[in-house]
Amino acid sequence: MVHDGEARSQVSIFLFWLPLAATWIMMATEGPFLAAIIARLPDPTYNLAAHGVAFALAILIEAPVIMLMSAATSVVKDRVSFIRLRNFSRALCLGTTLLLLVLLIPPVYDALIPGLMGVPREVADLTHGALWFMLPWPSAIGYRRFLQGVLIRSGKTRLVAYGTVLRLAAMVIAALVGFFVLGIPGAWVGALSLATGVTAEAIAARFMAAGTVRAILAGELDSGPPRDISYFDIAKFYWPLALTSLIGLTVQPMLTFFMGRGIAPVESLAVFPVVHSLSFFFRSMGLAYQDTAIALMGERFQHYRELRTFALSLGTATSMGLALVAFTPLSDVYFVGIAGLPRELADFALTPTRVMVLLPALSVLLSLQRAVLVEGRRTQHITVASGLEVATVAAVFVALGWGIGLVGATAAFSAFFAGRLMSNLYLAWGGRDVMPRE
Secondary structure (H helix, E strand, C coil): CCCCCCCCCHHHHHHHHHHHHHHHHHHHCHHHHHHHHHHCCCCHHHHHHHHHHHHHHHHHHCHHHCCHHHHHHHHCCCHHHHHHHHHHHHHHHHHHHHHHHHHHCHHHHHHHHHHHCCCCHHHHHHHHHHHHHCCCHHHHHHHHHHHHHHHHHCCCHHHHHHHHHHHHHHHHHHHHHHHHHHCCCHHHHHHHHHHHHHHHHHHHHHHHCHHHHHHHHCCCCCCCCCCCCCHHHHHHHHHHHHHHHHHHCCHHHHHHHHHHCCECHHHHHHHHHHHHHHHHHHHHHHHHHHHHHHHHCCCCCCCHHHHHHHHHHHHHHHHHHHHHHHHCCHHHHHHHHHCCCCHHHHHHHHHHHHHCCCHHHHHHHHHHHHHHHHHCCCHHHHHHHHHHHHHHHHHHHHHHHHHCCCEHHHHHHHHHHHHHHHHHHHHHHHCCCCCCCC
16 A cells, blocks of 8 residues: 655656556547547548547446546555445446446437437437447446556556556557448447447456455455445545536537537537547646545645645646647647548647647646545535536537637637636635645
8 A cells, every 4th residue: 555654756756647647648549549540431520520429428427437546546445445435336337337228228319419419410320329339338437447546545556557558459459440340430430449448458457456456355455443434434425526527527518519509510529529639638647647646645635745846847748748739730740640630620620729728737736636625535625616617618618609609619628628727716715725734
């Protein structure tokens, strides 16, 4: 286990964070890779749009399990807490899979996707098929995130990165088989690839965590007297985190709904996954920082100052990286050469990308703020911040996209940025009673 008394130099934080960052970065390459594959298959505009819609729905459905990594990192400290959280995780995984099955029932699907969300019928039909390929997704995500949290709590972050390497390899193989052999639509290739990758990673996590799990069950890693933590205690702790994910992950489906009724809907839906994937690549390094900060903060926040210094450097570097792509000829290299977008879609994607330049830095800040609140057991502030973020996204898009007629994709990413800024501002204010004093 990670011990609170250990020194926290910038180098030690970097070495702990690096394998987790590598994991997130490798996951972030999935989007650009799959977008490049889909863009080179027939009907790229419709299939890119369908891929974006299917992925947005898949991550919304997985929302209840997405925080299991952070929960395991914070909660699993002995045999009892491990067993209780494991059972809790299994119930969540089963529930999210059943939810996806309900969505796939044709009358339910037709009422929600082409009906309520207003997704064009050509895109909606491709999305329905893609979601069938994504059926293993929520359970595989939940299972591997729980086990990865256990590994992080034990200081074995490198094993998490190794699992992601296997995930990427499986994903690439599945994508190439879909591209060269199966002859299925591009959106289906993307879904098949994603589902295959996360399933392979979940299986790998099972084997990689086996030794740690045996040690926990034997009581070898107990950090103190066993705690009699109940399922009610776990639910009380986890509910705000799950609600946070659910609220936060509604952003992509909501923006899909808005863009479907905005200016240039098909083009906006087509470039959204490409621009979002590029932004996510740089934001991913900050997302990895949340679990790093939770593991290294210390129960009395004694290492907050060192973690804050590292966050400042990381936020600056990641936003500068995105700026290089957005404001230099690297934009053509990425959108045309790597992503394979036609020239008109590449030009369409440029303004939304520039709007997002500061978002990676805000994501690093958000991870640090959330880590402090998780360790301080004030997770309700995280939920409120996510609610404000979503409300801000909706209000800003309505004002820009429907009010002044801004192009759908540009309005969407402007709203995305404004929402994240609002979340940061609230956590700076709402978490002031938890933040360590200088």
